[in-house]
Amino acid sequence: MEEPQYFLSDLVAIRHTPNRGRGIFAQAALPEGLLLETAPVIVMPGAHRTLIDQTLLHDYIFIWGEAEDQCCMALGYVALYNHASPANCDYLMDFKQQTISIITVRNIAAGEELFINYNGDWNDEKPVWFAAS
Numbered sequence: 001m002e003e004p005q006y007f008l009s010d011l012v013a014i015r016h017t018p019n020r021g022r023g024i025f026a027q028a029a030l031p032e033g034l035l036l037e038t039a040p041v042i043v044m045p046g047a048h049r050t051l052i053d054q055t056l057l058h059d060y061i062f063i064w065g066e067a068e069d070q071c072c073m074a075l076g077y078v079a080l081y082n083h084a085s086p087a088n089c090d091y092l093m094d095f096k097q098q099t100i101s102i103i104t105v106r107n108i109a110a111g112e113e114l115f116i117n118y119n120g121d122w123n124d125e126k127p128v129w130f131a132a133s
Contacts, residue, residue: 012036012114014080023082023113030108036089038101039076046070065095074100084115091116 010027011034017023030036043064044052049071052061060079064072073079078100081089088108092101108114 012077014077015113017082017113020082022080024077024080026108026110026112026114028110030104032104032106034104036102036104036114037076037078038099039074039078041072041074041098041100043070043072043098062093062100064093072098072100078102081114081116083118085117085119087115087117088112089114089116 011030012024013027014022015025017025041062041064046069049061052058052071057073061071061073064070078091081091081102088104088106089102090105092103093099094101102114102116104114
């Protein structure tokens, strides 16, 4: 039996992805520079990060703020984009509007999984915390 899909739009869906749980996949060919989502965030003081780091939510928060002294939880589907380096999407933080936007950085084929780079820049090749030895 095929894994269930959850269609978010004509453009993207949530699907099971091997070794990563859920992921976001292109439902159609997507052009470079396409805005896929702008999601609101819940901003928290940096001191709360110590508490969050003790929970499963540790893997889903973003460092936040010009001084990177806060953290946030993105709403919408932002937390379901898996990591790749380089990635095929980028995320842009708007501190004033308290949103994160996901934008394609190259043409993407239908059926391809969409990735962001957890280091911040879509083409940053530094190891991420869960891959570093």
